[in-house]
Amino acid sequence: MGYTSDRIKALTRSEIRIMSVECEKAGGINLSQGVCDLPLPPVLAQEAKAGIDNGQNHYTRFDGTEELRRAIAGKLAHYNQITVNPETGVVVTAGATGAFYSACLALLNPGDEVILFEPFYGYHEYTLLALGVVPLYARLSPPGWYFDPEAVEHLITPRTRGILVNTPANPSGKVFTLYELRQLSDICTRHNLLMFTDEIYEYIVYDGRVHLSPAAVDGMESRTVIVSGYSKTFSITGWRIGYCACSEELAAPIGCASDLVYVCAPSPLQEGVSKAILALPDSYYENLRAGYERRRNLVCKALAEVGLTPCTPQGAYYVLADVSRIPGQNSKEKAMAILQRTGVATVPGEAFYHNGGGDNLVRLCYAKSDDILYEACERLQKLR
Numbered sequence: 001m002g003y004t005s006d007r008i009k010a011l012t013r014s015e016i017r018i019m020s021v022e023c024e025k026a027g028g029i030n031l032s033q034g035v036c037d038l039p040l041p042p043v044l045a046q047e048a049k050a051g052i053d054n055g056q057n058h059y060t061r062f063d064g065t066e067e068l069r070r071a072i073a074g075k076l077a078h079y080n081q082i083t084v085n086p087e088t089g090v091v092v093t094a095g096a097t098g099a100f101y102s103a104c105l106a107l108l109n110p111g112d113e114v115i116l117f118e119p120f121y122g123y124h125e126y127t128l129l130a131l132g133v134v135p136l137y138a139r140l141s142p143p144g145w146y147f148d149p150e151a152v153e154h155l156i157t158p159r160t161r162g163i164l165v166n167t168p169a170n171p172s173g174k175v176f177t178l179y180e181l182r183q184l185s186d187i188c189t190r191h192n193l194l195m196f197t198d199e200i201y202e203y204i205v206y207d208g209r210v211h212l213s214p215a216a217v218d219g220m221e222s223r224t225v226i227v228s229g230y231s232k233t234f235s236i237t238g239w240r241i242g243y244c245a246c247s248e249e250l251a252a253p254i255g256c257a258s259d260l261v262y263v264c265a266p267s268p269l270q271e272g273v274s275k276a277i278l279a280l281p282d283s284y285y286e287n288l289r290a291g292y293e294r295r296r297n298l299v300c301k302a303l304a305e306v307g308l309t310p311c312t313p314q315g316a317y318y319v320l321a322d323v324s325r326i327p328g329q330n331s332k333e334k335a336m337a338i339l340q341r342t343g344v345a346t347v348p349g350e351a352f353y354h355n356g357g358g359d360n361l362v363r364l365c366y367a368k369s370d371d372i373l374y375e376a377c378e379r380l381q382k383l384r
């Protein structure tokens, strides 16, 4: 049928969905999708239910309830060392996905360019493409995922409007260092660029690393749009609670865009999240982090044992593994071969590169319960 818009036609790749279908057919274990099926902190459910019972079932203000905006501003001050005005600088959105979409819709015009580090998270690329924004790709080199600041600067043209930094990153697990953020800040300042961040994995950092928000780097606060949310931190991917935080000048149009597309984030769920932010102690976040570090170690060990050398992630909950030794012409064939031999579904590396690349990589997600991960590690032994 000829009804599909050109914008949507451009969004063809869906390796993750394809692998999930193949996995189901094979009765396999799905480590391809980033769905964290871990239990959520009880306070969340209690407070969301109380919100429904107390009649909080209607539209909230377009940018979120006052309580949630204040809770987010408090958390930004405490955890990210960033000061925002909860009245004018926080826009609660339908997940981080809604936050990024709204920010791009509000601040970018078709034909504008945004620098995207590769390997990238597919939604970032597709959000830009869907809005007619042109991604400029800057490669990160494994295993340390370093970038060349000169190569980044070389990409810039008069149409370039921003740089997108996902830290900790999906799929590479890269955690940007202060040194690297200063390099990017310098580029943004000299070329008058915005910085869009995606900090959805901000609490999941390993080996004593600290999450640094790019906006906390000198001079970046006024030109950064922070995108984050609670899908991963509270294991509530289906609740759709995220936010943008930025200057009033940037937040006003973003709020307008989010209002247009989503009206507001789910009202009683805003109640649950705001109460949980206020109630949960720092130890909650430390336990979350430590739990993922343990799972990372488990999966990386299993991968190394079977010769699929992992690029040990510094944060987030995915690992890219080297599949050079698996037969196949490309990463799709290799991922299928792994699924057929072990019953473990992974994502082909090419899903994270725009034009070749990732041929010898697959991504595994370890945001799974222990029994599933043990079973997956056991099955991977068949590749020995």
Ligand SMILES: Cc1ncc(COP(=O)(O)O)c(C=O)c1O
Binding pocket: 034, 094, 095, 096, 097, 098, 121, 166, 169, 170, 198, 200, 228, 229, 230, 231, 237, 240, 241, 242
């Ligand atoms: C980098 C990144 N950003 C955003 C999201 C989605 O966040 P949300 O559920 O808040 O839309 C994901 C989910 O996999 C992700 O990996």
